[in-house]
Amino acid sequence: MTTYVTGLKCVFCGEEYTDRPMFEGCPSCKTKKFVSNVVPVYDYDALSKIISRNSFENFSSVWSCPELLPVDTKYAVTLGEGGTPLIECPTLVEKEGIKLYIKDESQNPTWSFKDRLCSVAVSKAVEIGATKITIASTGNHGASTAAYAGRAGLGSVVFTLESVPETMKIQMGAYGAKILATREPKDRWILMKECIEKFQWYPTGNYMDPPVGSNFYGIEGYKTIAYEICAQLEWDVPEWVVQPTAYGDGLSGIWRGFKDLYELELIDKLPRMVAVEPFGPLKKTLETEGHIMESVEMGSTIAFSIGASISTYQGLAALRESNGLAVVSNDEEIRELQQIVGRKVGIYSEAAAVASVLGIERLKEEGELKDGETVVSISTSSGLKDTKMTGERIENVPIVDSKIESILKYI
Secondary structure, three states, X not given: OOOOEEEEEEOOOOOEEOOOOOOOOOOOOOOOOOOOOEEEEEOHHHHHOOOOHHHHOOOOOHHHOHHHOOOOHHHOOOOOOOOOOEEEOHHHOOOOOOEEEEEEHHHOOOOEOHHHHHHHHHHHHHHHOOOEEEEEOOOHHHHHHHHHHHHHOOEEEEEEEOOOOHHHXXXXXXXXXXXXXXXXXXXXXXXXXXHHHHHOOEEOOOOOOOOOOOOHHHHHHHHHHHHHHHHHXXXXXXXXXXXXXXXXXXXXXXHHHHHHHHHOOOOOOOOEEEEEEOOOHHHHHHOOOOOOOOOOOOOOOXXXXXXXXXXXXXXXXXXXXXXXXXXXXXXXXXXXXXXXHHHHOOOOEOHHHHHHHHHHHHHHHOOOOOOOOEEEEEEOEXXXXXXXXXXXXXXXXXXXXXXXHHOHHHO
């Protein structure tokens, strides 16, 4: 199958390009302080003749509607990603009339939503003949990159941080990646960029400073989250979609998915997007009228997967286009919510993933949620990614014997 991509377009200035790898952003508007990602442009006239709501009836995989992806399906590298459950959570809603759903992305092959990105990005790598894949990651993106590179028969190198939990390093290593750790976050980008230039390695994520965002082909994989949400809600588009956010890849991709459906006249409204971030660079930038991304001081956070001192224009654009919001998370509230979601819903989410539920709490506090509205929280990854943090709040397991009297004081 040939793709329906007609070219590329800059998210900021609109400059158009032929379809080719442009992982350092749009050169037309790039400055020392600013860079914007590009996105594929599709032939919607042709797509409208072959795609309908029926195309999403049995949407069980990222590749269920390949016409909306930028890769020829004969190069598809897949582990069965996508088709994750959308779980209604009435026990988490105090306000009557509000419907809350959690999109449980921990059900993907490597337990995170990054599999959607990496399936498409690595497929494109195979299509263009790349031989080695690389990524700078604190865990989820690195594990997924390694898994899909392995599936494709390609080598992978992951630049991570010395401070990353051992469980993350173990998972990345289990898929065969060569893991190299730095002490400073930006050192990873410096090394990654040099290896790309010197050895022609293929990146699945960002290596630019300021950041541009991840591999723009891969980000298209996140569009499928929007397709699934609409199909699972029987085409009743939610008013809000809440996404844990660092560099805005998921935020941008999901928003583009809703725009695809709107452009194809399969939905008649669009949701408002909400970014949840530990330190607030998007929130700070939204408060300005400019396009230059604001930086903030970065401390420590248990939501390390989304910890960033600066975000990207693609994320800012998704918020502004959707009339969305950015809210800031809090570690102690995340700890409490992780247990509440586990106990009341039955989903064990990573701290960064729980941040999306905290985002809903922020919407309540700010009076944004209205009666009758539907909100979808994207739970991006599994709590098994960092069990040490959870274990700090779980009681020690008591030792009992075969007599029932030995358990009475515990039950």
